[in-house]
Amino acid sequence: MVEFFEPKEKIVENWAEEAFEALNSVFSSKEDFINYLNSLKNPRYAELLIQIGPFYLVANKYQQASYVKLIIILSIIEKLQNREKEFQEFYDWIEDQDVKVNQLLSTLKTIDVDKFKEIIRGLKDDYFQEFGSRRNVFAFLREHLTHEDKIKLIRSIKADRKETVEGFSERILKNIFGKEVATIKELEEKGFRIEEHFIPYCYDWKQCYFQYGQCDPKYGCLLNDNVSLLDKTLKKVVDDIYQMRSDFVHDARITPLNEKDALFTLGMSGKKPVLIELTVEDLQCMFERAFKHYFDTHAT
Numbered sequence: 001m002v003e004f005f006e007p008k009e010k011i012v013e014n015w016a017e018e019a020f021e022a023l024n025s026v027f028s029s030k031e032d033f034i035n036y037l038n039s040l041k042n043p044r045y046a047e048l049l050i051q052i053g054p055f056y057l058v059a060n061k062y063q064q065a066s067y068v069k070l071i072i073i074l075s076i077i078e079k080l081q082n083r084e085k086e087f088q089e090f091y092d093w094i095e096d097q098d099v100k101v102n103q104l105l106s107t108l109k110t111i112d113v114d115k116f117k118e119i120i121r122g123l124k125d126d127y128f129q130e131f132g133s134r135r136n137v138f139a140f141l142r143e144h145l146t147h148e149d150k151i152k153l154i155r156s157i158k159a160d161r162k163e164t165v166e167g168f169s170e171r172i173l174k175n176i177f178g179k180e181v182a183t184i185k186e187l188e189e190k191g192f193r194i195e196e197h198f199i200p201y202c203y204d205w206k207q208c209y210f211q212y213g214q215c216d217p218k219y220g221c222l223l224n225d226n227v228s229l230l231d232k233t234l235k236k237v238v239d240d241i242y243q244m245r246s247d248f249v250h251d252a253r254i255t256p257l258n259e260k261d262a263l264f265t266l267g268m269s270g271k272k273p274v275l276i277e278l279t280v281e282d283l284q285c286m287f288e289r290a291f292k293h294y295f296d297t298h299a300t
Contacts (some may be wrong), residue, residue, distance in 0.1 A: 012050065019053020022060045025285065038300070045298045048083065052076055056291075059284070066257040066280035067248055073287050074137055074245050080294060081136035096122060126182060138238040142231060144290035150234055151223050153286060155215065156258075156278035157237045158198035159269060166193040169209035171220040177190040181206070198275035202233045240269040 020033040026275050027033040037046045059072040096236075105111070117119060145153070165187050170180075184205050188194045195214050202222050217223075223230045247253040247270065255267030257280045265276045265295035 007288050015050040015054055018057050019050045022053045022057035023288060023291070026288050027162055036295075039299045040295065041298055045295060048080075049295055052079065067244070067254050069280050070241070070257065070283065071245050071248065072282065074133075074242065076287075076291070077137050077140045078133055081140055094124070097123065108300055134239060134242045137242055138235050140294070141238060141290065144293040145233070145286060146289060146293075147230075149286040149289065150220065150230060151217070152282070153278065154202060154223065154230075154233050154237050155200050156276070156282065157240055158275040158277070159236075159272055160201060161196055161198050161273075162203070163194050163212045164197045164199060164203070165205050166195065167209070167211055168192050168205075169219055200233070200235045202229060210224065240274055243269040244274075246270075249271060 005273070016034070016037070017030075020027060022117050023033070037049065040046045040049070056072065056076060059069040063069055063072070083184065100123070101119075104122065108115055141153075163184055165184060168187055184194060197210075199210075200215065202208075203210070203215060204222060207220065207222060209216045215221075223233065244255045244267070247255060247268065253268065255269065255274070255276070256265060257278055258265040258276050260279050260281060263277070266273050267276055
């Protein structure tokens with residue numbers, strides 16, 4: 001009789017082989033990978049790692065389209081963030097919220113359209129706190145990306161087009177005029193070149209040294225100065241990236257990441273144009289480091 005299914009041990013061995021192949025950028029050898037699996041506190045995390053590895057191998061080895069790789073990476077992040085619970089659609093979730101609905105209704109003597117909408121908005125917020133995909137992706141990247149990768153990601157997705165000042169920053173030219181510069185127009189009158197460019201969300205014309213269409217963090221970076229601004233700006237970039245995923249899945253529209261040898265790609269995120277300097281190779285390297293860090297938190 002022909003055996004259609006391999007023994008469980010063989011399946012696990014194959015999974016481990018493919019997981020190492022997919023993640024060999026963060027593990028020095030297969031032996032190192034096996035030792036790492038054995039170091040995880042909970043065997044469920046070792047199993048999760050070798051199950052996700054072959055799925056990621058599709059992106060890393062067999063799939064060349066950048067937008068498909070992006071969707072695979074976001075799917076893995078959602079899987080990790082929802083590992084303890086099964087996803088529910090809103091109408092399925094609300095069927096189990098009798099206690100919460102009764103509590104909300106018990107505070108009202110009468111209910112009208114506005115109050116009903118307010119209740120629904122509250123329930124929607126509770127639902128997205130539990131199952132919101134964008135929030136899950138942002139939470140994962142905020143916690144597991146390195147500080148350097150966060151800044152690199154933010155600088156590589158630009159959806160704002162605003163006036164920039166060439167070669168000026170209060171950090172290095174604060175006292176050049178004897179007083180604080182109040183408007184960008186004043187700099188233009190003093191001979192500084194003012195041009196419109198796509199810029200990172202964090203750009204501030206007073207403090208960010210900008211030249212040749214790029215900010216130059218060696219003269220100071222607001223993202224290094226302010227953790228709150230870093231998180232706020234990262235969330236905007238994650239929203240844009242997730243919107244590209246939604247455009248593909250729900251609207252049959254493709255926004256590819258930047259090609260390796262090109263300076264940038266101009267695409268769309270929802271209804272707004274986005275200048276993309278992020279390559280899929282960069283994204284994969286960032287993700288693989290974040291992926292490893294996620295499991296590091298569960299190692300011995």
